[in-house]
Amino acid sequence: xxxxxxxxxxxGVYQYVVINFILTVISFPCELAGKYEEGEFSLTNAWLxxxxxxxxxxxxxxxxxxxFYKATKQELKPLRPFWKFLVIKAVIFFSxxx
Numbered sequence: 675x676x677x678x679x680x681x682x683x684x685x686g687v688y689q690y691v692v693i694n695f696i697l698t699v700i701s702f703p704c705e706l707a708g709k710y711e712e713g714e715f716s717l718t719n720a721w722l723x724x725x726x727x728x729x730x731x732x733x734x735x736x737x738x739x740x741x742f743y744k745a746t747k748q749e750l751k752p753l754r755p756f757w758k759f760l761v762i763k764a765v766i767f768f769s770x771x772x
Contacts, residue, residue, distance in 0.1 A: 687738055710724075739762060
């Protein structure tokens with residue numbers, strides 16, 4: 675059903691926003707406690723876990739955007755949505771790796 679697909683896609687994109695905010699809030703006390711060393715792959719380092727969760731969230735959001743694009747490609751064809759879709763994907767990707 676199209677409403678189920680819409681709900682899945684909407685949830686997939688919104689979860690990225692919420693999880694990214696939560697991970698940012700978590701990183702502050704970890705940094706103050708000396709447990710957040712960016713780029714260090716240690717099991718005692720919070721950065722590893724935050725990076726892992728952020729990447730999963732990012733992959734899910736992009737997957738949902740691809741589903742949405744495929745489902746609405748014909749209806750949106752006159753608007754040529756591919757480049758707009760690509761920009762949204764780039765914002766999601768580069769916002770994490772900034």
